[in-house]
Amino acid sequence: MKINPKESLLDERRSLLKILITLMVISSMAFGALAATTDTSGSISTTGSTSPASPAYTQVTVSDVTLDPGTFATGDKGTITVVVQNTGTQSVTIRRATLYDSNIALVSTTTYDSVGSIGAGNKMPFTFTVKADVPEGIYYPVFSLEFQDTGFLRYPVKAEVKNSPVVLSITDKPDTFVPGKKSVVTLSLSNLRTNAIKNVIVSPNTSDAEIIPQNIVINNLNPGQTVNLPFNITPKTPTDIEFTAVYLNGPNTHQVGLLLPVRFNNDKTQADPVISNIVSAPDGSNIRITGDVTNSGLQDAKSVTVAAGSPAIPVDPFKVYAVGLLKPDDFSSFELTVSPESPDTVPVIVSYKDQDGNVYTRSIAADISLAKTPKGNSTTSYVPWIIVGIIAIVVGLAIGYQYIRKKKP
Amino acid sequence: MRYVDNLVSMIQNIISVLIHPDEFFQEKIKSEENLKIPFLFVAIAGVIGAVYGYEIGSLTGRMFAAAGAGVGELVAVSSVVGAFIGVIAFWLIGSLIFFLLSIAFKGTGGFTRTLECVGYGFIPQIFGSLVTLIMALYYLPMVQVPVVRSFTDAAVLQNAVSGLMHDSAMLELTKVSVVIAAIFLLWSANIWIHAIRYSRNISIKHAAVTVLLPVIVYIIYTLFVTFAGFSALGGFK
Numbered sequence: 001m002k003i004n005p006k007e008s009l010l011d012e013r014r015s016l017l018k019i020l021i022t023l024m025v026i027s028s029m030a031f032g033a034l035a036a037t038t039d040t041s042g043s044i045s046t047t048g049s050t051s052p053a054s055p056a057y058t059q060v061t062v063s064d065v066t067l068d069p070g071t072f073a074t075g076d077k078g079t080i081t082v083v084v085q086n087t088g089t090q091s092v093t094i095r096r097a098t099l100y101d102s103n104i105a106l107v108s109t110t111t112y113d114s115v116g117s118i119g120a121g122n123k124m125p126f127t128f129t130v131k132a133d134v135p136e137g138i139y140y141p142v143f144s145l146e147f148q149d150t151g152f153l154r155y156p157v158k159a160e161v162k163n164s165p166v167v168l169s170i171t172d173k174p175d176t177f178v179p180g181k182k183s184v185v186t187l188s189l190s191n192l193r194t195n196a197i198k199n200v201i202v203s204p205n206t207s208d209a210e211i212i213p214q215n216i217v218i219n220n221l222n223p224g225q226t227v228n229l230p231f232n233i234t235p236k237t238p239t240d241i242e243f244t245a246v247y248l249n250g251p252n253t254h255q256v257g258l259l260l261p262v263r264f265n266n267d268k269t270q271a272d273p274v275i276s277n278i279v280s281a282p283d284g285s286n287i288r289i290t291g292d293v294t295n296s297g298l299q300d301a302k303s304v305t306v307a308a309g310s311p312a313i314p315v316d317p318f319k320v321y322a323v324g325l326l327k328p329d330d331f332s333s334f335e336l337t338v339s340p341e342s343p344d345t346v347p348v349i350v351s352y353k354d355q356d357g358n359v360y361t362r363s364i365a366a367d368i369s370l371a372k373t374p375k376g377n378s379t380t381s382y383v384p385w386i387i388v389g390i391i392a393i394v395v396g397l398a399i400g401y402q403y404i405r406k407k408k409p
Numbered sequence: 410m411r412y413v414d415n416l417v418s419m420i421q422n423i424i425s426v427l428i429h430p431d432e433f434f435q436e437k438i439k440s441e442e443n444l445k446i447p448f449l450f451v452a453i454a455g456v457i458g459a460v461y462g463y464e465i466g467s468l469t470g471r472m473f474a475a476a477g478a479g480v481g482e483l484v485a486v487s488s489v490v491g492a493f494i495g496v497i498a499f500w501l502i503g504s505l506i507f508f509l510l511s512i513a514f515k516g517t518g519g520f521t522r523t524l525e526c527v528g529y530g531f532i533p534q535i536f537g538s539l540v541t542l543i544m545a546l547y548y549l550p551m552v553q554v555p556v557v558r559s560f561t562d563a564a565v566l567q568n569a570v571s572g573l574m575h576d577s578a579m580l581e582l583t584k585v586s587v588v589i590a591a592i593f594l595l596w597s598a599n600i601w602i603h604a605i606r607y608s609r610n611i612s613i614k615h616a617a618v619t620v621l622l623p624v625i626v627y628i629i630y631t632l633f634v635t636f637a638g639f640s641a642l643g644g645f646k
Contacts, residue, residue, distance in 0.1 A: 279555040281572030290568045335568060370553050384544055384585050391540060391589065395533070395596045402428060402599075 057147040059088025062155045063123060065143075069250030070195035072132035072161045076252045077107065080157055081127040082143045084118065091117045093148030099128040101141030104159060107131050132161045164193045166221075168202070168245045168258045171228060176265035180358045182234045185260065189218070189245055190226040197221050197254075200247040202229050208239035209262060221247070235262045272297030273304060273326065273350045275364045280371035286315050286337050287371045293323060293350050294331035301326040301352035306334040309363060312346035313339035326352070344369035422446075426529050427596075430603040434526055438607040442521050447528020454531045455496035457538035462492025464545050471554045472569055496534075503527060503623075507605050510619040516609030526604030530597045537593025541586045548585070551578035587635045591628045598624040 064083040072078055080099060086092050097112035108129040118124045130141065138160050145153035172186040191197055203215035212232045221227065233241070243258040278291040289308065295301045304323035308314045314336065321334040338346060346368055351361040425433040466488025473480040504527040508520050553576050555569040573579060598620050606616035 279569065279572060281555060281568070282575050283571075288568060288572075290572075384547065384581075387540070387544075388585060388588050388592070392592045395592050398427060399596060399599045402430065406431070 055149070055151065056088050056090035057092045057149070057151045057153075059090075060084055060086050060092050060094075060118065060145065060147070060153055062143070062153070065155075065157050067157070067159060069252070070160075071164075071193060071249075072159060073163050073193075073249055073252070073254070074135060074161060075131070075133055076161075076249060077129060077131045078250045078252070079127050079129050080141065080143075080159065081125055082155065082157065083123050083125045084145060084153070085123045086118045086120055089120050091119045093117045094124075094145060095148050096146045097126045097144070098146075099126075099130070099141050099143050099157070101130075101139060103134045104139050104141045105131045105133060106141075130159075132159065134161055136162050160194070162194060166191050166193065166197060166245065166247060166254070166256050168243060168256045170258065170260065173260070174267075176267055177233075177235050177238075177262045178267050178270065178358075179235060179237070179264055181267070181354060182232050182356050182358075185231050185233050187229040187231065187243060187258065188226055189221065189229060191221040191223055193249070194223050195249070196223060197247040197249055200245055202243060202245045204231065204233075204241050204243050204260075206239050206241045208237045209233050209235040209241060211241070233262070235264070238263050269298040270354065271295055271299045271301035271326070271328070271352060271360075273301050273352055273362055275306075275348055275350055275362065278348065278364070278366045280366060280368040282371050283337060287340055287342070287368050288318070289336040289338060289346070289348065289366055289368060289371075290333065291335075291348065291366075292331050292333050293326065295326040295328055298328050299354065300328070302354070304332070304350060304352040306336065306348065306350045308336045308338045308342070308366075309347040309349040312342040315339050338368065342368065419446075423532055426532050426600060430600045431606075433529070434603045434607040437526065437529075438522070442519075442525055444521065444525050444528065447525050447531070450531045450535065451496060451500045451528050454534040454538050455493040457535060457542055458496045459489045459493040461538060461542045461545055462488040462495075464542070464549055468549060468552060468554055469573070472573055496531075500524070500528060500531060503601075506623050507601065507619055508609070510622065511605055511609040511611055511615070514609075514611045514615035514619065516605075516611045516615075516619075518608040518610050522608040523605065526608040527601055530600040530604055533593045533596035533600065537589055537596075540593075541589050544585050544589065545582060548578045548582035552576045552582075553578075584635055587631050591632060594624060594628060 061084065062082055063085040064081075066079075066081040066083075068079045068081075069076060082097075082099075094115040094117070097115055099106055106128055108127075110127075112126055115124070126143070126145075132139075138158060140156040140158055143155040143157055145155075147153070167188075167190045169188050169190070170185065171188045172184070174183040174185075177183055187202065189200065189202060198220050200218040200221055201215055202218075204211045210233070216229050216231075218227055239262050241260040241262055243260060244255055245257075246253060246255045248254075272295065274294045274296050276292050276294065278289060280287055280289045282288070291306075293304065293306060295304075302325055304326045305320055306323060307320040314320070315338060318335050318337040321336055323332045323334060326332060336348065344367060345365050347363045348366045349361055349363045351359055353359050422433070463485055466485040469488070470480070470482060470484040473484055501524070504520070504524045507527060508516070508523045511523075552573070555572040574583075601620045601624075602613065602616045605611065605619050606613050609616070609619075611619070
């Protein structure tokens with residue numbers, strides 16, 4: 001096949017033309033793209049830009065916003081940190097950065113009046129201290145970045161102010177408190193806020209009770225979380241125990257309190273030894289006191305002992321009578337020996353221990369005056385013995401008479 | 410008139426037994442054996458003893474009254490029956506002892522005759538029981554009675570009984586009654602000497618030994634236990 005040289009030249013020219021047209025189309029598309037306005041952050045203002053090519057500051061965007069605390073309470077101070085990033089290939093000079101709002105007050109002492117340049121690909125944080133001395137609500141303080149040459153970046157920051165409480169409450173406590181008896185009181189701490197609180201310290205405040213532990217620390221309490229706080233309380237006297245939970249909401253210290261009234265009353269289920277059937281009688285040269293001790297309570301009475309208290313003078317063999325364990329509705333007899341030198345009324349003391357080893361005592365007065373009465377004292381009368389003597393004489397005469405009569409002739 | 414005559418005759422017999430026992434048994438031995446009259450004397454002594462037992466039993470009954478319904482009454486009835494039977498038993502056992510001891514002296518009379526004659530010797534016991542009863546009525550109201558609420562604890566029971574026996578009025582009554590019993594027992598012994606002499610046909614000396622030996626031992630024992638308080642023999646101290 002033979003090729004025509006004219007046709008070959010014509011084909012080459014056509015190809016060059018195609019390439020030229022293609023290049024022109026591509027170039028026009030590229031320039032058109034560069035001339036268009038770009039908004040990558042959604043809040044960047046490109047005011048004053050007239051160049052067909054986008055200026056470098058347009059590549060500066062807000063990459064992160066952090067609020068501490070996450071949710072403010074009315075009156076809380078906190079920080080708002082805005083991180084901007086230069087996503088372009090040229091450094092951008094920032095003249096000033098600020099945050100402003102008509103409600104949320106800026107209390108920062110540090111200003112960003114002359115920031116400087118932010119290099120290509122770099123990030124730069126701007127932290128502002130604010131005070132949310134406002135009612136509950138959602139506020140939008142505006143972060144504003146002013147560039148050196150021209151242009152601004154404005155970014156509204158969402159800040160929520162909410163006074164949802166942290167609640168300290170009593171979950172479990174005994175029906176009654178007993179002096180010296182350890183009782184478990186369980187508190188609960190609930191975080192009803194929408195942000196986590198930190199460094200929570202729950203501590204009781206009283207000197208009239210021994211409380212273990214002295215305080216409970218919770219590092220972090222997430223929103224909606226509740227923790228139980230058990231305290232072992234051994235009260236000495238009736239008192240009001242004030243529990244305080246101190247926590248941090250961001251940098252702000254808050255506290256909630258709870259008053260636990262401790263009033264003494266008889267434990268409805270505790271052991272209740274009752275002394276009854278007390279009888280006193282002479283026992284040789286001493287006086288013996290006998291009786292019964294019955295546990296009319298609902299709990300065991302442990303290590304039960306019965307003794308005659310002062311001013312009685314206990315003597316052997318029963319200075320103290322050890323009963324031991326006395327179960328509910330069980331009873332035991334006891335006996336004590338006291339000196340006749342003791343007063344007419346002596347206290348009979350029963351002591352026992354509960355499950356925790358706390359010692360309790362009960363006392364009842366016993367009258368031993370009758371037992372102290374010297375033998376025959378109350379009944380000393382010589383009349384019966386005189387009668388007996390007369391009878392003896394009469395009998396003697398009756399017997400003697402018959403023998404005397406017999407001897408007579 | 411017949412009853413009056415019998416009564417007069419019985420009084421004469423009583424006086425005769427008390428004042429002239431020798432003549433009484435000398436004549437009695439000649440008549441038929443008859444246990445009715447001696448039993449009557451013993452029974453009278455037993456009834457008076459039962460009344461005394463009732464008084465003491467009531468006291469014990471009061472002590473146990475709180476321990477359960479009927480316990481006090483049971484104790485009182487037991488005391489009455491025990492006291493009456495005790496006197497009858499005392500008659501029988503005493504007669505048997507005298508009868509057996511007199512065998513050593515070659516006594517020849519029968520046991521029934523011995524029983525009859527010894528029964529007459531209980532006449533002083535009637536007076537003795539009466540005096541003791543009067544003494545009891547004097548002393549018992551002064552006794553402080555312990556209360557026993559349960560029989561489950563032996564120690565408490567023992568303490569309560571001990572407390573009752575150590576009551577000053579009770580102790581006094583015990584001593585007085587023991588002395589009275591000893592006096593009238595000696596009077597009875599005097600009668601029993603003559604009773605054994607004739608019923609067993611032995612000498613007066615042998616009869617005295619037969620009677621006085623057990624009686625003196627018994628009296629010494631009761632006096633010793635009551636006053637010296639030898640607890641091993643059942644004393645109170």
